[in-house]
Amino acid sequence: MKVNQKYLRSIEVLARVKNFRIASQILCISQPALSKQIKNFEDAYEIEMFIRDNQGVTLSEAGKLVIDEITALNRHLQKTDEFIASISRNNLTPLSIAFGKSSNDFLPVLIREFQKSHDKILISLADICSQEQEEQLLSGALDIGFMRKPISQTLNSIPVSKDEFVLAVSKNQYIDDNIDDYLQKYNLLMMSNHSKSQINLHTMDLLKDRTYKITNISADLQTIITLILSNTGVAILPKKSILGIYDAIQLIPFQENTQWDIHMVWHPGSPARSVALFVDHVKNELSKPGCQREDGQRF
Structure with a gap:
């Protein structure tokens, strides 16, 4: 690449003032140094930018063709420099945010409102599942997570919403809300054991003292939902992973309490100002009276 930012700036100034002495004073360089910059540019592109005479300098025909582009490029470079400097001063680095399926109903709103002012x-x-979120938050690979309450005492967190486990049944198979009947009659779909998702652990807790049969192991949640829709089986899933998305699936609540808190989690040692701004934004949203719904959840 032949473009040199210093040369472009020198060309713009010289074209404006039409005098080497005045241009060199504005640029705070010597006249010989300015002359060398112009010559280097002209030699690199094999183009004559200026016509020199006893009165000073004027743009050549070729110079007139490119000066507007040079001026525009200088403005863009200046704006880019100011933007990067602003990020550096304020530490407004990009934000890396992770979430689970239980955050689908409120996180888009939080982000949309945040970006209106930032x-x-x-x-x-x-x-990303909660376990992986915690690992990445601790390593610094992730800025903010929306997940279960972290195990590590190093991380900060505040509860922002709730979710609960339900039995997901195809509406073609739905008769009533007797969960035990479905578990005995249909295949129970489960996440594969290699997954770091905690869904399996909580599912097994709910299956204690119940009769069931597991015949389908799936690698991801979407596959399980597809199998439910095809009447292949039933599954114990977070309510928010399905609610309002799949009308053909009936969600049956458990009689026992299966709720858990969804936390916003971040590392207090993060130096990024953008993290602090987002955390403050969420806290402010939580403090608004309108963020609490009829079911008692904040979002």
């Missing part, structure tokens, strides 16, 4: 902060999102 549109220069880039946000990347990833669907």
